[in-house]
Amino acid sequence: MSEHEVSVAGELASDGASARRVPPEWVSSRPRADRARRVAEVLRQRIAAESFPDGVLPDELVLAEQLDASRNAVREALGLLRDEGLVTRRRGVGTVVVMPAYGHGLDRLAGLAEALAGHGTVANEVLLAEEIADPPARVLERLGLEPGAAAVHIERVRRVDGSPVSVDSTYLTAEVGRGVLRGDLETRDIFAVIEETTGSPLGRAEIEVRAATADAETASLLDIRPGAAIFLIDRLTRLSDGTPVDTELLRVRADRMTLRATLYRGLSQAP
Structure with a gap:
């Protein structure tokens, strides 16, 4: 009609x-x-x-x-x-x-590489991996560090079969980060390296997801046009005893990733 x-x-x-x-x-x-x-x-x-x-x-x-x-x-x-x-x-x-979107569940603590397993060959291009003496004030606050404390900064581009999916900026406490720097950052998930370094399992993470548009630098790294839609995933991860160990900002291509969660409604308490 x-x-x-x-x-x-x-x-x-x-x-x-x-x-x-x-x-x-x-x-x-x-x-x-x-x-x-x-x-x-x-x-x-x-x-x-x-x-x-x-x-x-x-x-x-x-x-x-x-x-x-x-x-x-x-x-x-x-x-x-x-x-x-x-x-x-x-x-x-x-x-x-153009390319299927990958699913990343938000209802369990898993690294992005773990979520991408089975979708192709996952590799990380390490842009930066070093100990820094003057981390941003927000990093000190989130990691519970005193002013003047050092931290380790790692920045990587995550690729699946050679195509960029995310840019991950990670800050770790110096104590943990020094061990992580000796690990395999090109093929392994940062969570697995942290657990191996500390000998302790991760416990929980607080996550905030925001919509944003790619600036020129991010667009170049992710092979998208400036202004294209991206997800910003802000995550603070803690060890099983509650100690903050890793604060990350992930810039994720919105056309390559679907964020998923299964939520359960709690039972009402009996009067």
Whole structure:
């Protein structure tokens, strides 16, 4: 059905005449751009859920029927996804997912490399790994260090099959960090190296996730355009006795990572 036909059908329905029910998103008074954004959001969710196993989306007509939308709205939605780098459109092939998004659960304490296991070869490009005498004040506060205390700073680019996924900036207490610096930082997760160094399991972490856009430096490291969407994951990790040991800021490509959690509603206490 064309948008003109939809408009006419909507008018007939408003006059009480016999006509099929018109979904709200088809009403011609709603801007087409708004309808396209709604379609794009549905398709983003399906891509994140890996609903297209072969990586190829159905053609515009099929999507229009599946999503109860006009073909024009679908075409504009696919254009939005293309601009975001989620899909590419190839003549003779169709609309193809650029790369699947990886899932990272937020309901258990696991490093990013652990979450990426099984998705390809995970490697870390070490940009910086050194002990510093003047860590930022926020690092001292989060790690419970006195002013003037040293810390270890590690910065790495995480890659899966050679493609960058995140830039990880990690600060550790000097006592623990010196041992971590002697570990394998190119192929191992920082959590595993910490536990090996301390001989103690990690206990818990406080995590805050924020949406942000990539600055020029981050965009260059992650191979995305400046201003592209990223996740900022701010994490403070503690040993099993509650001692803070690692504060991290992860800059993660939003088109490559889906953050997931399973939450349970607590039982009410009996009066």
